[in-house]
Amino acid sequence: MSRATILSEWWKTLEIKKKWYNFRRSPLSLIGLIISLSTVILAIFAPWIAPYPEHAGFYTDFEHANLPPSWQHLFGTDEFGRDVLSRTIFGFRYSLMMAAVVLTLVVPAGVILGLIAGYYRERWIGKLIMRISDIFIAVPPLVLALSVCSLLTPSAFNAMMAVSLMWWPWYTRLLYNITSSIKEEYFVYAAKVTGASSAHIMFKEIFPNAMGAVLTKITLDVGWVILLGASLSFVGLGAQPPTPDLGTMVSDGAKFLPDYWWISMFPALAISYIILGFNLLGDGIKDAFEG
Amino acid sequence: MNKDILLEVKNLHVGYKTHMGISQVLQGVHLTVRKGERIGVIGESGSGKTTTMKSILKILPSNGMIKEGEILYQGRNILEMKQEELLELRRKKISMIFQDPTSALNPLFKVGQLMLDIIKYSYNLEETEAKEMALKALRDAALPDPERVFDSYPFQLSGGMRQRVCIALALIGDRELIIADEPTTNLDVTIKAQVLNLLTKLVRERNVGWIFVSQALGAVRENVDRVYVMYAGNIIEWGQTEKVFSNPLHPYTQKLLECVPKLTGTEFSKGIRGRVPNYFNPPSGCRFHPRCDFVMDECKKTFPEPVEVETGHFVACNLYRRR
Amino acid sequence: MFKYILVIDIKSKIVRCVFKMRAIWKYVGKRVLYVIPTLIGLSILIFILSRVLPGDPALMAAGPNAPKWVVEQIRHQLRLDKPLWQQYYYWLVDLFHGDLGYSIYTKRSVTVDVVEYLPASLQLIFLAALFEIGGALALGIISGRYAYKLPDNMVRVLAYIGISVPSFVWGLLFQLIFAAIIPLFPSHGMYSYGTIPPPRVTGFSLIDSLIAGQFDTFVDILWHMVLPAFALSLGAMAQDARIIRAGMVDTMQKDHVSLVRAYGIPERTIFSKYILKPSLVPAVTVMGMDIASLLGNAFMVEMIFQWPGFSRYGINVMLNKDINGIVAVVLVVGIIFAIANIIVDVVVAYLDPRIGRRSA
Numbered sequence: 001m002s003r004a005t006i007l008s009e010w011w012k013t014l015e016i017k018k019k020w021y022n023f024r025r026s027p028l029s030l031i032g033l034i035i036s037l038s039t040v041i042l043a044i045f046a047p048w049i050a051p052y053p054e055h056a057g058f059y060t061d062f063e064h065a066n067l068p069p070s071w072q073h074l075f076g077t078d079e080f081g082r083d084v085l086s087r088t089i090f091g092f093r094y095s096l097m098m099a100a101v102v103l104t105l106v107v108p109a110g111v112i113l114g115l116i117a118g119y120y121r122e123r124w125i126g127k128l129i130m131r132i133s134d135i136f137i138a139v140p141p142l143v144l145a146l147s148v149c150s151l152l153t154p155s156a157f158n159a160m161m162a163v164s165l166m167w168w169p170w171y172t173r174l175l176y177n178i179t180s181s182i183k184e185e186y187f188v189y190a191a192k193v194t195g196a197s198s199a200h201i202m203f204k205e206i207f208p209n210a211m212g213a214v215l216t217k218i219t220l221d222v223g224w225v226i227l228l229g230a231s232l233s234f235v236g237l238g239a240q241p242p243t244p245d246l247g248t249m250v251s252d253g254a255k256f257l258p259d260y261w262w263i264s265m266f267p268a269l270a271i272s273y274i275i276l277g278f279n280l281l282g283d284g285i286k287d288a289f290e291g
Numbered sequence: 292m293n294k295d296i297l298l299e300v301k302n303l304h305v306g307y308k309t310h311m312g313i314s315q316v317l318q319g320v321h322l323t324v325r326k327g328e329r330i331g332v333i334g335e336s337g338s339g340k341t342t343t344m345k346s347i348l349k350i351l352p353s354n355g356m357i358k359e360g361e362i363l364y365q366g367r368n369i370l371e372m373k374q375e376e377l378l379e380l381r382r383k384k385i386s387m388i389f390q391d392p393t394s395a396l397n398p399l400f401k402v403g404q405l406m407l408d409i410i411k412y413s414y415n416l417e418e419t420e421a422k423e424m425a426l427k428a429l430r431d432a433a434l435p436d437p438e439r440v441f442d443s444y445p446f447q448l449s450g451g452m453r454q455r456v457c458i459a460l461a462l463i464g465d466r467e468l469i470i471a472d473e474p475t476t477n478l479d480v481t482i483k484a485q486v487l488n489l490l491t492k493l494v495r496e497r498n499v500g501w502i503f504v505s506q507a508l509g510a511v512r513e514n515v516d517r518v519y520v521m522y523a524g525n526i527i528e529w530g531q532t533e534k535v536f537s538n539p540l541h542p543y544t545q546k547l548l549e550c551v552p553k554l555t556g557t558e559f560s561k562g563i564r565g566r567v568p569n570y571f572n573p574p575s576g577c578r579f580h581p582r583c584d585f586v587m588d589e590c591k592k593t594f595p596e597p598v599e600v601e602t603g604h605f606v607a608c609n610l611y612r613r614r
Numbered sequence: 615m616f617k618y619i620l621v622i623d624i625k626s627k628i629v630r631c632v633f634k635m636r637a638i639w640k641y642v643g644k645r646v647l648y649v650i651p652t653l654i655g656l657s658i659l660i661f662i663l664s665r666v667l668p669g670d671p672a673l674m675a676a677g678p679n680a681p682k683w684v685v686e687q688i689r690h691q692l693r694l695d696k697p698l699w700q701q702y703y704y705w706l707v708d709l710f711h712g713d714l715g716y717s718i719y720t721k722r723s724v725t726v727d728v729v730e731y732l733p734a735s736l737q738l739i740f741l742a743a744l745f746e747i748g749g750a751l752a753l754g755i756i757s758g759r760y761a762y763k764l765p766d767n768m769v770r771v772l773a774y775i776g777i778s779v780p781s782f783v784w785g786l787l788f789q790l791i792f793a794a795i796i797p798l799f800p801s802h803g804m805y806s807y808g809t810i811p812p813p814r815v816t817g818f819s820l821i822d823s824l825i826a827g828q829f830d831t832f833v834d835i836l837w838h839m840v841l842p843a844f845a846l847s848l849g850a851m852a853q854d855a856r857i858i859r860a861g862m863v864d865t866m867q868k869d870h871v872s873l874v875r876a877y878g879i880p881e882r883t884i885f886s887k888y889i890l891k892p893s894l895v896p897a898v899t900v901m902g903m904d905i906a907s908l909l910g911n912a913f914m915v916e917m918i919f920q921w922p923g924f925s926r927y928g929i930n931v932m933l934n935k936d937i938n939g940i941v942a943v944v945l946v947v948g949i950i951f952a953i954a955n956i957i958v959d960v961v962v963a964y965l966d967p968r969i970g971r972r973s974a
Contacts, residue, residue, distance in 0.1 A: 028774070135655040138948045140910025143928070147660060147940050150932030151667040227780050231914055234782055235929060254786060254918075258794040268783040276778035350875045352867060381878035389869055397870040399892050399966065408887075409877045460877065 019288040029284025035277025036222075042089050043096040050086035056244045066260050076262035078253065084262060087244035088270050094156065094245050095226045095274060102164045102225050103218060110168040111214065114175025115202045121180055130176060133169035141166055145228055149237040156239035159232050163225060174217060178210040212289030220282035223275035230271050246271050296365075297468050297500045298324040298347070298385075303360035305339075305346055305524075307570075313356075314570040316342050317524040318578070319594065320360075324468060327498040331511035331532065333547070334521035337567045340504045341390070343521075344472050348387060349377060364468075382413035386461040388490075390473040392453035396445035402456055403441035410463060424463060432459035433489050451482035458490060468500040476506060483507075487514075508551050512536050517603075520544050523568050523578040525594065530604035540606040542583050577609070585610055638960055645959060649952045653945070657709075660944045661702050664937040665694070671718075671937045691716065692937070705941075714945075715938030719931050724942045727927060732946070733817035734804065735912055735923035741836075741843035742912075743905045749851040750901065754858025758893065759885065761863050769855065776852025782914035784845040789918065792841060799841045802920035809834050842919040846911055850904035857900050861893035868892075895966050902958025906951050 023029050047053045051074075061081030069076045075084035117129035136144065141163075148162040182188065183206065191201050226246075232238035233247030241248065246267045253264025305317035316339045324330050332340050345351050347362055349369060362369040364380060372380070389395040397405060406425040410416060416424065422441070429437035432455040445453055454474060461469050474490060475483040491514045494501045505511050511518060512532060519529040520541065528541040539545045546563045565582035568574055574581055580590040589595070589609050597607040665671075672689035692715075693701050708715065714724035757769040779787075793801035804819065805811060812823040812831055823831040865871065866889055874888050875881075909925070916926040924946070931939030 028770075131652065131655070134652045135659055138652050138656045139944060139951055140907045140947070142910040142913060143944060143947050146913060146929070146932055147944050148663060148667075150935060150940060151664055151937075223778070230780065231782065234914065235917070236933065250783070250786070257786065258790050261790065264786065268780075268786065272775075272779040272783060275780070276774060279774060279778055345872070348876050350872050378878045378880065381876055383878075387873075387876045389873060391869060394869040395873050397874070397888060397892065399895070405874075408879065409874070412879050412883075413877070457873075460873075 022290075023284050023288035026284060026287060028280050029287065032277050032280025032282070032284055035273065036219075036281045039092055039274050039277055040096065043093040046089050046093045050083075050089040052083040052086040053090075055082035055086045056090040058242050066256070066263075068260075069262055075266040076260070078249075078263045079256070079260075084249075084266050087249060088246070088267055090244040091246035091249060091267060091270060092274070094239060094243065095229060095271075096222075098156070098160050098163075098229045099222045099225045101160050102167060103221060105164045106168045107171055107214070107218060110171025111175050111207070111210075113168070114172040115179055115207060117172060118176040118179025119183060119198065119202050119206070121176070126176075129172065133172045136166050136169040137173065141228060142231055145232060146235065146237065149232055154237045154240055156233075156243060156245065159229060159238040163228055163232075167221075167225065170221075171214070171217070174213060175210060178213060179206050182206050182209055212286070216282050216286040216289070219278055219285050223278035223282075226274055227271065295325045296323060297326055297328075298322065298502075299361075299363040300343070300347065301361045301363070303343065303346060303362065304358040305342055305351070305360075306356050306358055307352075308354040308356060312571045315524070315573060316570050317346070318573075320521075320524065320526055322502075322519060322526070324500045324502060326467070326500060328517065329494060329501045329503065329515040331515035331518040332502060332504045332521060333506065333508060333511055333518060335547075335567055336506070338521045339524040340521055341472055342524075344387065344470050344502065344504060347470065348381060348385060350387075382409075383464060384466060385468045385470065386463075386466050387470040388454075388457050388461050388472065388474045391477045392450060392457050393445070393477070395457055396453060398445055401442060401444055402448070406441070406460060406463075409460065413464065425459075428459040428463045429456070431462055431493065432456070434459070449482075450478050451486055454478060454482075454486050455489065458486070458493070462493060462497075466497075466499055468502070469494065470502045470504070472504045473506065474503075475510070508536075508548065520547070523573065524570070525578060525607070527577075527579065527608065528606045530601075534601060534604040538601075538604070540600055540604070540611060541579075541608045542585055542610075543579050577607075638964070641963060642956060642960060645956045649956070653948055653952060656948045657706075657941070657945050658702065660941050661705060662698065664941050665698060665701060671935065674718075674935050688718075714942040717931065717936050717939045719934045719936040719939055724938050727939070728924065728942060728946055729817065731922065731924040731927045734819060734921065735909075735916065735925055737818055737820055738839060738843055738846065738916070738921060738923055739905075739908050739912060741839050742846040742908050745844055746847035746851045746854065746905065746908070747901065749847065750854035750858060750897075753851070753855035754862070754897070755890070757855060757859035758862025758866070758889075761859070761866070766859070769859070773852040773856050776848050777856075779848075780914075781845055781849050781911045782918060784848050785842065785915045785918040788841045788845050800838050801841075802918075804835055804838050804922050805831070806834050806838070838921075842915050842921055845919075846908055846915045849911065850901075850908060854897060854901045854904055858893060858897045861896050862889060865889050865893045895962065898965060899958060899962050902954065902961065906954035906958070909947055909950060909954075 042049060046056075050056070059080065059082050061077075063081065064073075064077050065079055065081040067073055067077040073083050073085065075088060078084055078087070113129050113133075117126045117133075120126040121130075144166045145159075145162050148165060149159055152158040152162065179202070188201060188205055191205050196205070229238055230245070230247030230250070233245045234251040236248075236251070239245035239248055241252075249267035250264045250271070253260070253262075253267070256263055300320060300322040303317050303320040304315070305320075307314045307316060320339070320343050322330070322332075322343070332343070334340055342351070342355070345355070346357055347369065349357075351357070357370060360370075364384070367376070369377065369380065396402070403422070403425065406428070407418065407421050410421040410424055411418075414421070414424070426437045426441060429440055434440050434452060434455050440448065440452065440456065445456075448456070458474075461471075471490060475487050478486060487510055501515075503511060503515055515532050517530060518532045518535050519526050520535070520543070521527070522543050528535060528539070528544050535544065536548065539548050543563070550562065563582060568578055568581070574591075576592045577583075577590045577594055580586045583590065587609055589612075595607045595609045595612065597605045598611045599605050600611050672685050672692060672694055676685045676688050689695055693704055696704075705715065712725055714728065716722075717724045717727055720727050753769050753773070757766045757773075760766050788799075789801050792798045800806060809831055811819065812826040812828050815822045815825050819835050820832060823829075823835060871884060871888055874884055879888075912923065912925040913929055915921070916923045917929050920926070924943070927939070928943040928947075930936075931943060
């Protein structure tokens with residue numbers, strides 16, 4: 001068989017058309033897709049889309065501080081005279097960057113550990129991996145993230161590292177469950193009997209069946225990781241001023257409630273917008289794979 | 292009105308509303324069952340057998356729609372009945388045995404609880420009398436330890452025992468009509484015969500009307516008086532069992548009977564080419580025409596009028612049209 | 615109608631409960647045994663992190679201007695001059711005596727802090743859990759009953775919003791709308807200005823105020839609890855409403871529902887008895903988990919509403935790098951979480967007869 005044939009056969013097994021059909025059946029999923037895409041676009045092209053990109057850094061203009069929303073400043077200005085809209089758009093950038101970094105670190109590690117743990121679940125390695133991951137799941141993620149961040153110097157980078165540290169077990173657990181239930185299936189035995197190596201079985205036989213669940217989880221996690229990051233910066237343990245992080249903006253603006261409500265409300269809405277988008281998208285992906 | 296006729300299904304059209312459109316499953320199904328008569332319904336998976344049965348008791352899922360037709364029980368149209376009359380019908384006259392005994396019994400309830408609930412709603416008896424009735428039904432269904440079964444959860448029983456519980460439920464009281472929707476299909480091979488023998492024996496003893504839906508052609512041939520052959524939501528051939536089985540007229544019936552492996556003969560059947568039609572966009576006229584070796588132009592236009600080829604043997608096929 | 619069925623259900627449950635006791639205790643025992651190593655691992659993890667990561671806790675505790683001997687004294691007091699494993703060992707020994715160490719932040723024993731602040735949080739979480747269960751049940755059942763029709767679609771949209779908005783945003787919103795703009799509820803704290811807290815009997819201010827007969831204090835406390843509890847409960851409420859709805863839609867299509875309908879059981883009974891109960895069983899697991907995670911979300915909400923609870927204490931010790939406090943907070947949360955999980959598992963095992971039974 002030629003390379004091209006193998007590739008096209010593999011492509012067919014992905015059933016992209018069917019999945020897309022399942023996905024677009026629900027209007028909510030499409031809305032989620034639009035929202036998520038808009039978030040990504042805003043994040044990537046922030047410097048070009050934001051009306052006052054320089055406000056995202058060190059900038060003060062006390063003459064125009066605390067102005068309510070107007071045509072020049074659609075979301076108003078904050079206590080330092082910075083345009084809230086621009087800072088919010090840059091906030092998207094930092095939030096998505098955090099999600100990207102965390103998930104890039106966490107997903108491969110978590111998935112591999114989970115596959116191993118599930119495949120060798122009777123041996124000591126499987127049990128060890130699961131016990132270790134149990135430790136990290138023993139407390140709600142926010143609590144662990146807060147404590148670890150509090151022990152480090154507050155910074156965006158440290159926040160990302162802390163969140164990554166305690167997020168991987170969720171993927172391990174997911175893969176463990178899926179691997180455990182699949183590994184007794186006949187196609188796995190068939191692969192074993194024809195001499196496939198364990199690595200092949202884990203990555204080429206079992207993992208593709210977990211793709212749906214993993215993709216769904218990744219999508220939903222974008223929202224949750226961003227929420228966690230925002231919570232951390234809300235408390236002061238994440239990104240530091242003057243970085244326009246959405247969580248910091250909410251907490252900075254909170255002291256001006258209810259008078260200058262726009263300073264914290266718009267970033268708060270922005271956070272909700274992101275989470276909503278990825279939640280809807282995640283549900284859509286789940287439908288796409290489950291039909 | 293023939294006093295003998297229990298159930299008469301006339302020109303039944305049923306569809307399901309889905310996000311992909313409306314699936315027009317049944318297209319003019321008809322059926323007649325007399326008192327004490329045993330009827331068989333055979334056909335492939337997806338031909339609409341279960342849909343027909345569920346329509347009789349009006350237990351279609353919420354997206355099922357009965358578009359046209361009548362279902363007369365002793366002269367009264369079930370589709371127009373008020374709720375109380377319908378409930379009476381379900382409680383006293385007609386009962387149904389479902390295909391999969393595992394999913395048919397609620398896993399969170401003990402068998403006894405379920406039976407007591409049903410008996411209490413149907414007959415308004417005291418707990419002890421109701422229990423007596425339930426235990427008697429379980430005994431009639433040849434369950435070895437009725438007390439224990441009564442106290443068990445469905446998952447604690449084997450597949451055959453679960454189906455026997457369903458049979459017991461169907462026998463409670465003096466039913467006039469029992470609908471058995473593929474009662475043995477989901478059972479182990481070794482149990483199939485047992486359960487079927489039990490069912491046929493009970494039906495004969497009690498002289499109830501019986502609809503036996505099955506894909507086990509041999510079982511149907513041995514146990515029913517008349518048989519209906521269904522394809523894609525239509526009854527394409529029907530009549531007295533022996534006549535239909537020994538002289539199949541419709542091309543589909545012929546091919547279907549060919550598919551049963553025989554002890555004599557050397558070849559396996561080649562199967563029927565093509566697939567069961569897509570109900571969202573079904574073929575026009577006779578729905579079998581894309582797969583038929585004898586297809587004619589008229590077959591694509593309208594569904595053929597049924598013809599009585601020999602006494603008590605009808606077929607809906609243009610091959611037998613009177614000229 | 616629902617209440618009627620619930621009462622009868624509860625009576626029969628109590629009878630059955632007695633018989634299941636023995637099996638349950640064995641199950642609980644097994645779970646506890648399993649959880650203990652995890653908690654120990656957790657304590658090791660956070661202990662090590664707390665001793666290794668921060669710059670110099672003694673220096674931070676003493677302040678930048680303290681003379682060297684003060685810093686050294688604090689270092690010795692916190693046992694930071696000993697090897698790591700020894701530190702952990704002494705910490706563990708202290709733990710068994712109920713001593714969680716000395717808090718640099720509150721300048722007193724951490725144990726005292728925990729005992730003082732934990733009940734307030736538990737109260738808040740309890741009220742939030744009540745809101746959450748009630749709301750999720752109501753919304754989920756309506757959604758399931760009228761699946762795919764208008765009430766269902768409305769609830770689903772509301773649920774998405776409920777899940778997406780972070781709990782601290784809800785907290786801020788409620789403070790803004792219901793405390794500032796429409797002064798319906800107080801915006802922070804547990805007591806109104808001038809209210810005298812009741813004498814401490816159990817530590818739970820609600821109960822203590824009742825014991826002391828101070829009914830207006832009781833009402834005052836409740837009044838302060840409404841906004842934070844509601845803000846806390848919304849996310850979980852929305853999530854669980856969706857799960858309940860999904861469970862119901864799933865169950866309604868099952869064959870065993872068709873069967874009971876075929877035998878003439880009236881629709882209303884079918885709904886409440888045969889659809890509702892099986893749908894709730896899978897929901898209980900998720901609801902239990904969500905209630906346990908309320909403890910995590912409480913950290914943000916307590917901070918916003920200045921609720922004098924354990925979570926606010928946790929935030930404060932974290933912001934002040936009080937290592938003993940941090941370790942204690944993580945451990946206590948871990949223990950509560952573990953207990954909550956075990957309770958959920960027991961409830962699920964109780965409700966679903968399939969778990970733990972061998973087939974005949």
